Amino acid sequence: MADQYAGTDLGEQPPAPPPLPVLRWAEPPEGPVVVLLDQTRLPAEEVETVCTDVPALVRAIQTLAVRGAPLLGIAGAYGVALAAARGFDVDAAATQLAEARPTAVNLAHGVRRALDAHRAATDKGATPEEAATAALTEARRLHTEDAEASATMATAGLALLDELLPGGSHRVLTHCNTGALVSGGEGTAFAVVLAAHRAGRLRRLWVDETRPLMQGARLTAYEAARNGLPYTLLTDNAAGSLFAAGEVDAVLVGADRVTADGSVANKIGTYPLAVLAKYHHVPFIVVAPATTIDPRTPDGAATEIEHRPGSEVTQFTAPTPGATAGTGTAGGTPLAPLGTQAYNPAFDVTPPELVTALVTEAGVVSPVTRGGIEELCARSRQVTIS
Numbered sequence: 399m400a401d402q403y404a405g406t407d408l409g410e411q412p413p414a415p416p417p418l419p420v421l422r423w424a425e426p427p428e429g430p431v432v433v434l435l436d437q438t439r440l441p442a443e444e445v446e447t448v449c450t451d452v453p454a455l456v457r458a459i460q461t462l463a464v465r466g467a468p469l470l471g472i473a474g475a476y477g478v479a480l481a482a483a484r485g486f487d488v489d490a491a492a493t494q495l496a497e498a499r500p501t502a503v504n505l506a507h508g509v510r511r512a513l514d515a516h517r518a519a520t521d522k523g524a525t526p527e528e529a530a531t532a533a534l535t536e537a538r539r540l541h542t543e544d545a546e547a548s549a550t551m552a553t554a555g556l557a558l559l560d561e562l563l564p565g566g567s568h569r570v571l572t573h574c575n576t577g578a579l580v581s582g583g584e585g586t587a588f589a590v591v592l593a594a595h596r597a598g599r600l601r602r603l604w605v606d607e608t609r610p611l612m613q614g615a616r617l618t619a620y621e622a623a624r625n626g627l628p629y630t631l632l633t634d635n636a637a638g639s640l641f642a643a644g645e646v647d648a649v650l651v652g653a654d655r656v657t658a659d660g661s662v663a664n665k666i667g668t669y670p671l672a673v674l675a676k677y678h679h680v681p682f683i684v685v686a687p688a689t690t691i692d693p694r695t696p697d698g699a700a701t702e703i704e705h706r707p708g709s710e711v712t713q714f715t716a717p718t719p720g721a722t723a724g725t726g727t728a729g730g731t732p733l734a735p736l737g738t739q740a741y742n743p744a745f746d747v748t749p750p751e752l753v754t755a756l757v758t759e760a761g762v763v764s765p766v767t768r769g770g771i772e773e774l775c776a777r778s779r780q781v782t783i784s
């Protein structure tokens with residue numbers, strides 16, 4: 399392929415960048431808050447949003463100011479801690495947080511962990527302050543666990559890439575954003591890409607722009623640039639031609655929910671990549687922490703897929719405080735005639751038979767089967783308990 403696509407040349411490799419302040423708990427004099435990097439403003443601006451109550455955090459989740467399955471779980475847990483610390487109705491807060499977005503099971507999981515910690519403390523006679531502290535401690539534990547899971551998955555994922563693609567440096571295609579912006583650590587699939595880069599085995603990262611909210615163009619390219627990766631952006635509809643040209647060695651994506659049979663719900667546009675990978679005999683690898691596995695949802699058909707406003711498809715909205723790109727708020731630039739109806743599912747489902755391997759911190763499953771999922775769940779409970 400013509401060398402004009404040889405990857406964004408960043409010249410001298412910059413030193414590893416400081417960690418992104420993606421989400422943190424703070425206790426200023428006026429009371430505890432959850433502070434998050436507003437992802438709707440990236441890459442143009444690095445702006446923090448301070449959430450002083452649960453409705454503000456719910457809005458941040460719904461507008462994707464904070465997003466990405468593992469980080470949604472962490473945000474949900476801190477949201478319960480925030481409600482408890484500020485004397486709000488904790489049960490009502492937990493319901494509002496868990497229902498803010500339906501597909502990423504991590505959100506409900508994180509809310510549940512903090513809520514259970516709060517209830518357990520209360521049941522043991524803890525004061526409201528002590529119960530609030532218990533919820534915060536659990537949120538912090540989940541935050542740390544996710545960072546550790548990210549590092550484990552990065553190592554396991556790179557070992558798998560080296561096993562599947564011996565002897566070379568890898569050309570990886572990824573979809574949406576799965577880096578530090580979705581994680582307590584360096585991410586899921588993107589953490590594997592980072593590990594390959596640091597090991598000198600990333601030849602190129604192909605970055606799907608990921609319509610309509612452009613998580614790839616806005617966020618993955620931002621993380622790739624700040625880490626000095628050789629990356630090339632492409633429109634989603636250009637991916638097929640890359641496979642046809644033999645330019646993709648592996649596909650690495652994240653997940654929002656892995657069901658009991660191994661079906662993978664992930665950003666819309668993932669399923670077509672899995673079909674392309676199958677047709678072109680390219681490994682299709684899903685990287686997700688065990689908190690993304692949901693054994694209670696039997697299969698992909700039972701997975702609730704979030705449908706978002708059609709205006710995200712029919713309009714472009716320049717990043718403004720609290721507005722999701724394309725939400726049709728004042729000032730949106732029409733990309734279609736006004737009144738155009740748009741189909742806008744935020745996720746699709748990839749059946750397990752199209753997944754080469756599922757990489758988690760509890761182990762790698764390949765092929766992806768119901769039994770393999772059950773084994774991961776059993777192992778992750780052991781990991782959690784230990």
Ligand SMILES: CSC[C@H]1O[C@H](OP(=O)(O)O)[C@H](O)[C@@H]1O
Nearest residue numbers: 465466467574580652653664665
């Ligand atoms: C590995 S979690 C990242 C996951 O979340 C994204 O969805 P969204 O940006 O709507 O939160 C997408 O599905 C990514 O794969």
